[in-house]
Amino acid sequence: ASAVEIRKVNKYYGPFHALKDVDLSIPPGKVTCLIGPSGSGKSTLLRCINFLEEYDSGEIRIDGQLIGYETPGRKMSGRKLREMRRSIGMVFQQFNLWPHMTAKENVAEGLIRVRGLSKAEAETRAAEALTKVGLADKMENHPSRMSGGQQQRVAIARAIAMEPRLMLFDEPTSALDPELVGEVLNVMKTLASEGMTMVVVTHEMGFAAHVADQVAFMEKGELVAVDSPQGIFHAP
Ligand code: ADP
């Protein structure tokens, strides 16, 4: 079964038709890259997956369960939606870290507030997540003392510490200086090799070509091609 099943999804911003009958299956344990020109609807589609954007018709199922709606057209409660979102990690272009907290506190905060862990348990798990993204020696630093690449790795650690079943990345390297892009892509590559289900909106064609299992190409709100990287990048 698919980790995420997107069926005939349409999304309008007022009169503007932003997603047009989008169909896409996200296989579990694989990396799907969403590519295409700016304004083609990639970010909108990604945000529909965790219902940060409401879609207007069609269905999106996470592990078989409809997200955002109880039944087509009838919205689910905020509580149910929050519960579903707990299994979905999201990393944005902007890192959105709390400036007054250390890296470790940034990662631990959600574990305390959302998962109800004690401060000690949360900090142990935060330390593990930060070690995994290569920041064992930066745990006590505040974001202002870290590079953009390090801050984005803290944001990834914050998401994976929650043990998500699915990770969504929205142009995670677009705000970074070019020399810092690789360290973030490498962390994502490690997650991929461990079997994390990932959907990644990116302009990094090297990453899409070499790390993705599936590439979906969008244009003007339509998914115009879905194929292996070989099929997308080396089509005859
Ligand atoms: P991409 O991620 O491919 O660059 P987006 O999903 O961000 O594209 O945007 C797709 C289209 O929808 C663009 O034309 C954009 O201007 C429009 N759009 C995105 N968000 C909004 C919004 N909140 N209100 C109105 N139009 C929007």
Ligand code: ADP
């Ligand atoms: P771009 O061409 O977009 O600048 P890169 O080619 O530098 O991107 O690669 C981006 C990511 O893909 C990096 O994480 C890199 O490690 C990985 N990558 C690049 N080439 C290969 C390859 N041949 N095999 C596996 N991974 C690769």
